[in-house]
Amino acid sequence: MSTKTPDHNGPDLEEFFAAARANAPEPPADFLTRIAADAGAEIDRREAMSSGGGTVLGRLLGAFRRHGVEAGGLAAATLAGLWIGIAPPSGVEAPLAALWGDEAETSAALVDPVSAYDLAFLGD
Amino acid sequence: MPLDVMSELGDDELLARYAAGDRAAARALTLRLTPGVYAHAARLLGDRTEAEDVAQEVLLKLWRIAPEWREGEAKVTTWLFRVTANLCIDRMRRRKAGRLEEAPEPEDGAPSVTARMVERDRSAALDEALAALPDRQRQAVVLRHLEGLGNPEIARIMDISPRAVESLTARGKRALEAILSGRREELGYVDEDT
Numbered sequence: 001m002s003t004k005t006p007d008h009n010g011p012d013l014e015e016f017f018a019a020a021r022a023n024a025p026e027p028p029a030d031f032l033t034r035i036a037a038d039a040g041a042e043i044d045r046r047e048a049m050s051s052g053g054g055t056v057l058g059r060l061l062g063a064f065r066r067h068g069v070e071a072g073g074l075a076a077a078t079l080a081g082l083w084i085g086i087a088p089p090s091g092v093e094a095p096l097a098a099l100w101g102d103e104a105e106t107s108a109a110l111v112d113p114v115s116a117y118d119l120a121f122l123g124d
Numbered sequence: 125m126p127l128d129v130m131s132e133l134g135d136d137e138l139l140a141r142y143a144a145g146d147r148a149a150a151r152a153l154t155l156r157l158t159p160g161v162y163a164h165a166a167r168l169l170g171d172r173t174e175a176e177d178v179a180q181e182v183l184l185k186l187w188r189i190a191p192e193w194r195e196g197e198a199k200v201t202t203w204l205f206r207v208t209a210n211l212c213i214d215r216m217r218r219r220k221a222g223r224l225e226e227a228p229e230p231e232d233g234a235p236s237v238t239a240r241m242v243e244r245d246r247s248a249a250l251d252e253a254l255a256a257l258p259d260r261q262r263q264a265v266v267l268r269h270l271e272g273l274g275n276p277e278i279a280r281i282m283d284i285s286p287r288a289v290e291s292l293t294a295r296g297k298r299a300l301e302a303i304l305s306g307r308r309e310e311l312g313y314v315d316e317d318t
Contacts, residue, residue, distance in 0.1 A: 011304045013297055016253075017269040019246040024270075025166035027158055031176050035158050035183050039142070039150035042187040047145065 131156075135200035136193070143190040150187075158183060160271075161204050167266045168212040170255040178211045198280075205271070206281045209263050216259050253303040261296035268293045 130138060130152035138156075141149035161182050166175035185207055186200075193200075254262050260282070267278045268289070275286040282289065 011301065011307075013269075013300060013304075016246050016250040016300075016304065019243040020167075020250045020270055021272075023244055023247040024159075024163045025172060025175065027162040027176070027179070031162070031179075032154060032158055035180060036151055036154040038180065038184055039154055039187050040147060042184070042190075043142075043145050043147060043150065046191070 136195040139186075139190050139193050139200060140195065142187070143193065153186075154183070157186070157200070157204060160201065161208050164205060164208050164266065164271065165212055167251070167254065167270060168209065168259075168263060169215060170251060174215060178208060178215065181211060182207050199277075202277055202280055205267065205273075206283075209281060213259050213263070249304060249307055250300070253300050256303055257296055257299055261292050261299065264289055264292035265296035265300070269297075 130148060133141075133152075135153075135156070138149045138153050142153055158179060162175055162179040165178040165182075166172050169175055169178065182204060186204065254265065257265065263282060264278060267273045267281060268275070273281075275289045278289045279286045282292075284292075
């Protein structure tokens, strides 16, 4: 395709385009290094996700797989706490009712048994 | 797999390998795709620092969508041009167009130093003229005449019809001619009447 200008007094645009193609902006070497590092970090992120999953339960199960008995014990204790929070045993309901009144059952169910500390620990 | 073997693989294949966790594919894709994304962003934005930000963002998006990439549905380069252009247009709307930094020092060797300087002057003049065009005209002219893409592919990138691409490039070229005509003498064009 010709890019010759119909105006003979005007510039030949193709000469400018050719000059620009020959002088294409080139990325600095350290920039390429940064991009490659991003690519590698994304692989790391995906591998971490696939070994543990993104949900709390997935992280707990992932911790069990990665760290064995110790983390597994913590995971089991956390899950037990979660279960007690949702459906407290009858032995727990009576002292709570005595302490906080009739709304104690509802309040106990609203407490988040998985603390930020637990999550941060499991994320390490 | 070594990089020279990787160079024989298509973009889709490399991306699939990258999605499977192949770090050599990550390096090969970086070296193959980054220069084009960066150059396109620099031409649209007229600013190399901003071009780095955009190129990094574009490639991050590519790394993240790699596992969902469906081979054969779209060319990787078409997707890259499209995402790059969209991010650049967002930035151009938020600020006035910048100017390219000084070109690096010319290297020794052919062509002659004078010819090389003329070429660099013309390249820089074109960059300045492109910066004066409306965003969509600049995008169409850059894709057609600097990236060398055909109108159908440009139409897919810009999400317009091929006829609209023709119209944009024609208007863009007329505007460039008008701008550059005023710099003929400065850029080494000698008036034949004198």
